[in-house]
Amino acid sequence: MIVLFTDFGLAGPYMGQMHGAILKEFPSARIVDLFADAPAHEDPRRSAYLLAAYVDEFPASTTFVCVVDPGVGGSRRALALEADGRWLVGPDNGLLAMAARRARAAAWWHITWRPERLSASFHGRDLFAPIAARIAAALPGTGIGPDGLVPISANDLVGRDWPDDLGEVIYIDHFGNAMTGLRAGTIPPKAILVLGGGQPVVRSRTFCDVPKGEAFWYENANGLAEIAVG
Amino acid sequence: MIVLFTDFGLAGPYMGQMHGAILKEFPSARIVDLFADAPAHEDPRRSAYLLAAYVDEFPASTTFVCVVDPGVGGSRRALALEADGRWLVGPDNGLLAMAARRARAAAWWHITWRPERLSASFHGRDLFAPIAARIAAALPGTGIGPDGLVPISANDLVGRDWPDDLGEVIYIDHFGNAMTGLRAGTIPPKAILVLGGGQPVVRSRTFCDVPKGEAFWYENANGLAEIAVG
Amino acid sequence: MIVLFTDFGLAGPYMGQMHGAILKEFPSARIVDLFADAPAHEDPRRSAYLLAAYVDEFPASTTFVCVVDPGVGGSRRALALEADGRWLVGPDNGLLAMAARRARAAAWWHITWRPERLSASFHGRDLFAPIAARIAAALPGTGIGPDGLVPISANDLVGRDWPDDLGEVIYIDHFGNAMTGLRAGTIPPKAILVLGGGQPVVRSRTFCDVPKGEAFWYENANGLAEIAVG
Numbered sequence: 198m199i200v201l202f203t204d205f206g207l208a209g210p211y212m213g214q215m216h217g218a219i220l221k222e223f224p225s226a227r228i229v230d231l232f233a234d235a236p237a238h239e240d241p242r243r244s245a246y247l248l249a250a251y252v253d254e255f256p257a258s259t260t261f262v263c264v265v266d267p268g269v270g271g272s273r274r275a276l277a278l279e280a281d282g283r284w285l286v287g288p289d290n291g292l293l294a295m296a297a298r299r300a301r302a303a304a305w306w307h308i309t310w311r312p313e314r315l316s317a318s319f320h321g322r323d324l325f326a327p328i329a330a331r332i333a334a335a336l337p338g339t340g341i342g343p344d345g346l347v348p349i350s351a352n353d354l355v356g357r358d359w360p361d362d363l364g365e366v367i368y369i370d371h372f373g374n375a376m377t378g379l380r381a382g383t384i385p386p387k388a389i390l391v392l393g394g395g396q397p398v399v400r401s402r403t404f405c406d407v408p409k410g411e412a413f414w415y416e417n418a419n420g421l422a423e424i425a426v427g
Numbered sequence: 428m429i430v431l432f433t434d435f436g437l438a439g440p441y442m443g444q445m446h447g448a449i450l451k452e453f454p455s456a457r458i459v460d461l462f463a464d465a466p467a468h469e470d471p472r473r474s475a476y477l478l479a480a481y482v483d484e485f486p487a488s489t490t491f492v493c494v495v496d497p498g499v500g501g502s503r504r505a506l507a508l509e510a511d512g513r514w515l516v517g518p519d520n521g522l523l524a525m526a527a528r529r530a531r532a533a534a535w536w537h538i539t540w541r542p543e544r545l546s547a548s549f550h551g552r553d554l555f556a557p558i559a560a561r562i563a564a565a566l567p568g569t570g571i572g573p574d575g576l577v578p579i580s581a582n583d584l585v586g587r588d589w590p591d592d593l594g595e596v597i598y599i600d601h602f603g604n605a606m607t608g609l610r611a612g613t614i615p616p617k618a619i620l621v622l623g624g625g626q627p628v629v630r631s632r633t634f635c636d637v638p639k640g641e642a643f644w645y646e647n648a649n650g651l652a653e654i655a656v657g
Numbered sequence: 658m659i660v661l662f663t664d665f666g667l668a669g670p671y672m673g674q675m676h677g678a679i680l681k682e683f684p685s686a687r688i689v690d691l692f693a694d695a696p697a698h699e700d701p702r703r704s705a706y707l708l709a710a711y712v713d714e715f716p717a718s719t720t721f722v723c724v725v726d727p728g729v730g731g732s733r734r735a736l737a738l739e740a741d742g743r744w745l746v747g748p749d750n751g752l753l754a755m756a757a758r759r760a761r762a763a764a765w766w767h768i769t770w771r772p773e774r775l776s777a778s779f780h781g782r783d784l785f786a787p788i789a790a791r792i793a794a795a796l797p798g799t800g801i802g803p804d805g806l807v808p809i810s811a812n813d814l815v816g817r818d819w820p821d822d823l824g825e826v827i828y829i830d831h832f833g834n835a836m837t838g839l840r841a842g843t844i845p846p847k848a849i850l851v852l853g854g855g856q857p858v859v860r861s862r863t864f865c866d867v868p869k870g871e872a873f874w875y876e877n878a879n880g881l882a883e884i885a886v887g
Contacts, residue, residue, distance in 0.1 A: 198450055200443070206831025207437050207667050210711060210879075213660070213691035217715055220658055220687055227450055231443040251440060255447055270863030317863045319878035371436025403500030403547045418549035419440075428680055430673070437667050457680055461673035481670060485677055601666025633730030633777045648779035649670075 199333050200229045200255055202248055203264045203321060204237040211321070215262065218322045222330035231261075236368060241265040241292040243367040245356060246378035249295035250419040252283060260333040261296075263287035264321040275308035275324055276354070277332065277346055286329045288320075294356025305354065310345030366424070374417075374425040381416030390414050390422065398424055429563050430459045430485060432478050433494045433551060434467040441551070445492065448552045452560035461491075466598060471495040471522040473597040475586060476608035479525035480649040482513060490563040491526075493517035494551040505538035505554055506584070507562065507576055516559045518550075524586025535584065540575030596654070604647075604655040611646030620644050620652065628654055659793050660689045660715055662708055663724045663781060664697040671781070675722065678782045682790035691721075696828060701725040701752040703827040705816060706838035709755035710879040712743060720793040721756075723747035724781040735768035735784055736814070737792065737806055746789045748780075754816025765814065770805030826884070834877075834885040841876030850874050850882065858884055 199219055205211035212233050219226050231251060236243040244265040252261065266273075266288045274289040280300035286308065287293050297303040308328055315323045328345070351357060363378025370376065377390075384390075390398045392412075401413040407427030417423040429449055435441035442463050449456050461481060466473040474495040482491065496503075496518045504519040510530035516538065517523050527533040538558055545553045558575070581587060593608025600606065607620075614620075620628045622642075631643040637657030647653040659679055665671035672693050679686050691711060696703040704725040712721065726733075726748045734749040740760035746768065747753050757763040768788055775783045788805070811817060823838025830836065837850075844850075850858045852872075861873040867887030877883040 198447065198454075200447070208694045209828070209830045210691050211831070213689050214711075214714065216689045217658065217660070217691070220689065221716055224658075224687065227454065229443050229446045229450065231440050231447075234438045251444075254444065256451055268865070271865040316878035318875070322878065368439070370439045371441070405498070405501040415548070418546035418552065428677065428684075430677070457684065459673050459676045459680065461670050461677070464668045481674075484674065486681055598669070600669045601671070635728070635731040645778070648776035648782065 198227050198229060198255060198259045199223075199329055200231045200259055200261045202232045202235055202244075202251075202261055204235045204244070205233055205264070205321065207233045211319075214319075214322045215326050218326035219262075219330045222327045223334040226330060226333060229255075235265050237265055237267060240267070241288075241290050242356075242359065242363070243365065243378065245291050245293070245295045245359070246363045247367050247376070248285075248292065249299050250376075250380075250421050252280065252285070252296045252299070254419065255283065257282035258333075259283050260329050261285040261287075262321070262325050262329040263292050264325055265292050266290065266320065269320050270317045275320070275328075276349075277306040277308055277328070279304045279306075284329070284332050286325050286332070289355055291354075291356030291359065294354065294359060297351065298361070303351070305349050305351050306346040307349045308345065309347050372425075374423050376417060377414075377422045377424065379422040380420050381422045382420060384422060390424065392424070401427070428457050428459060428485060428489045429453075429559055430461045430489055430491045432462045432465055432474075432481075432491055434465045434474070435463055435494070435551065437463045441549075444549070444552045445556050448556035449492075449560045452557050453564040456560060456563060459485075465495050467495055467497060470497070471518075471520050472586075472589065472593070473595065473608065475521050475523070475525045475589070476593045477597050477606070478515075478522065479529050480606075480610075480651050482510065482515070482526050482529070484649065485513065487512035488563075489513050490559045491515040491517075492551070492555050492559040493522050494555055495522050496520065496550065499550050500547045505550070505558075506579075507536040507538055507558070509534045509536075514559070514562050516555050516562070519585055521584075521586030521589065524584065524589060527581065528591070533581070535579050535581050536576040537579045538575065539577050602655070604653050606647060607644075607652045607654065609652040610650050611652045612650060614652060620654065622654070631657070658687050658689060658715060658719045659683075659789055660691050660719055660721045662692045662695055662704075662711075662721055664695045664704070665693055665724070665781065667693045671779075674779070674782045675786050678786035679722075679790045682787045683794040686790060686793060689715075695725050697725055697727060700727070701748075701750050702816075702819065702823070703825065703838065705751050705753070705755045705819070706823045707827050707836070708745075708752065709759050710836075710840075710881050712740065712745070712756045712759070714879065715743065717742035718793075719743050720789045721745040721747075722781070722785050722789040723752050724785055725752050726750065726780065729780050730777045735780070735788075736809075737766040737768050737788070739764045739766075744789070744792050746785050746792070749815055751814075751816030751819065754814065754819060757811065758821070763811070765809050765811050766806040767809045768805065769807050832885070834883050836877060837874075837882045837884065839882040840880050841882045842880060844882060850884065852884070861887070 276289045278285045278293045280303045366375045367378045368376040401407045407413045508515045508523045510533045596605045597608045598606040631637045736749045738745045738753045740763045826835045827838045828836040861867045
């Protein structure tokens with residue numbers, strides 16, 4: 198399974214072009230669009246905490262193509278990460294950092310493979326999608342190995358100094374619920390979250406337990422503390 | 428074929444998580460996103476009439492995963508329905524009721540199967556997607572049968588007292604056209620629909636037959652009376 | 658691979674119904690949603706230039722289902738085009754014209770095949786999706802051949818008198834960037850584009866080379882001149 202995590206937007210051609218680029222390399226790939234609207238902002242930090250909350254849900258052989266990449270066309274490196282048997286590819290801007298930290302075993306590679314044609318603005322299609330397809334397909338002779346993936350240390354990667362959890366809203370979903378970068382399991386059961394405006398928010402188990410119109414927080418289905426209104 | 432009918436929204440991870448949950452159980456499943464924006468409102472009644480207009484279009488072995496479920500985490504039951512050789516799973520809140528009534532032969536089951544891990548807020552991913560995948564794959568030994576699906580009577584299901592057609596707008600599409608819950612075949616050919624504001628709307632066959640800017644109604648491609656402006 | 662290029666919108670059932678109609682004819686088809694939000698406006702001219710910029714990216718055996726069809730239900734013909742080994746189907750309103758002109762070898766067919774049931778308003782589902790599926794699957798005995806596809810000349814097709822490039826914005830993407838219908842390769846490297854309001858816009862290679870807040874144009878990843886703000 199190949200999972201896409203991007204900020205390319207639902208509209209327009211970009212997600213479809215990613216599918217096309219993957220299927221060109223690996224015609225029988227099964228592709229899942231996880232996020233096309235990952236938060237971009239000035240840096241990919243929020244996306245890093247968001248991604249990390251979803252990786253575990255997918256089986257061990259899953260390959261993630263992660264592209265929140267405001268520095269595309271600049272000098273940032275392209276990275277591959279093996280984390281507990283799952284593979285992730287993405288730019289060296291911290292996007293993969295939290296997925297690595299939450300893994301029991303993580304190993305990093307510098308992607309030195311280059312396609313015949315690399316556009317300046319769409320490395321998702323030209324670089325990350327095809328290398329992910331090759332990793333997922335484990336095709337022999339595709340340039341993966343010492344010629345395409347070079348092992349590197351995690352010591353100088355962007356994001357290595359970020360906190361384990363992020364006390365910010367990282368994503369607001371279709372229902373208006375606000376996911377934070379805090380894992381609910383790290384918060385004492387009776388803790389009260391305090392919103393930016395100073396409003397205290399208590400914990401509840403589900404929507405059904407809360408009076409209409411009242412804000413609360415709960416552990417969402419991916420383990421994050423999420424703020425909602427009953 | 429597995430067809431998704433939900434109110435999860437196009438944005439965000441939920442539809443992708445449904446795909447992932449299905450592919451985990453049934454790696455070669457073909458998945459079609461029919462609606463990710465089914466009307467939710469206070470109850471799933473409009474969605475029930477919408478769903479019923481689309482079921483017939485798909486081949487007999489199709490499995491539908493139907494999740495418009497404001498009561499998730501509460502005590503409502505999980506249901507499976509076999510309707511003319513198609514299967515539908517969803518909550519017992521009326522969502523499947525009209526699909527059953529329009530079928531020549533319908534049989535109901537209570538889904539008693541439970542996954543190892545059931546979140547409080549995302550039964551679509553944790554319960555409905557995997558049971559649908561197992562039904563679609565017809566995997567032996569998956570707990571379906573007397574241990575996972577218990578036959579029940581339709582006598583006490585939500586929606587059994589709803590009307591055969593619903594004289595309301597149930598969905599407004601991308602083009603601004605308003606689908607009603609009325610099957611056009613049940614309306615006399617020369618009938619005039621009267622909108623909420625009292626405006627009468629006459630029938631036309633296609634957009635090409637109507638002056639620019641004039642409202643009309645027609646039988647849409649799924650048999651519903653739909654209001655549009657030429 | 659079957660690629661969808663439509664103005665059906667991301668929301669609602671239409672793209673899913675296209676998938677269903679394709680899979681009914683060709684159960685193992687791989688389907689890519691390229692555009693669901695192609696520009697419609699009064700005529701499909703902008704969509705024709707947009708489509709032409711994406712065709713080359715897909716492998717030779719790809720079949721494109723192209724539906725921007727304001728005249729559906731009227732008398733316009735249904736066309737099939739073979740362009741450099743790729744197939745495209747769509748209405749005779751110019752939508753396929755630029756894809757044909759950019760091909761080294763192009764041949765046209767009139768689609769005379771008709772499904773058992775043809776709705777007045779959804780030829781995408783009822784006509785174009787199934788004929789594309791049959792072309793892609795190359796099923797014997799499906800009515801393709803002299804009974805379903807009749808060779809025609811390009812001499813009287815809509816769009817034959819359109820310019821090679823279109824000096825207009827044809828699509829504004831998720832990031833707010835404005836694609837033009839001009840191929841960057843046809844513009845002298847130091848040319849300045851002049852926007853509708855008279856503002857001159859210079860060329861840059863990537864976002865990283867431009868001061869924050871300054872408008873520029875560049876060759877996008879599909880060869881079009883695209884206007885963005887750094």
